[in-house]
Amino acid sequence: MAAEPTVAPDRLPRALARRAGQGVPAALLRYRVMAWIVGVLLVALILVAVPVKYLAGIDEPVAVIGTAHGWLYAVFFVTACDLALRARWTLKGTVLVLLAGTVPVLSFVAERIATRKTRAGERV
Numbered sequence: 001m002a003a004e005p006t007v008a009p010d011r012l013p014r015a016l017a018r019r020a021g022q023g024v025p026a027a028l029l030r031y032r033v034m035a036w037i038v039g040v041l042l043v044a045l046i047l048v049a050v051p052v053k054y055l056a057g058i059d060e061p062v063a064v065i066g067t068a069h070g071w072l073y074a075v076f077f078v079t080a081c082d083l084a085l086r087a088r089w090t091l092k093g094t095v096l097v098l099l100a101g102t103v104p105v106l107s108f109v110a111e112r113i114a115t116r117k118t119r120a121g122e123r124v
Contacts, residue, residue: 039107093124
């Protein structure tokens, strides 16, 4: 009878066993790029595409920009969660940053605050 091997707590899967601080600069860069892309698309959607739809009756800009924003928000969500795990953000800070991607212009503000705090080694 062979004994079953036990898994030590320090031998978690690689995705769960990342050390704090490892890969934070690259994750921060990915997050910043996605925050800007999502923010610009959301501003374009609200300030350009929606008025064009209702004032000129053209639906295509809303369909194209809205779809692009939706798919890229999913990528933003993943990059923000990755950074939050690597930089050990608080749950509250993570949720606020994720919600900021859905409010026009607020994604730019949240990106600046998150970048400043993460570079300073503070928890968001």
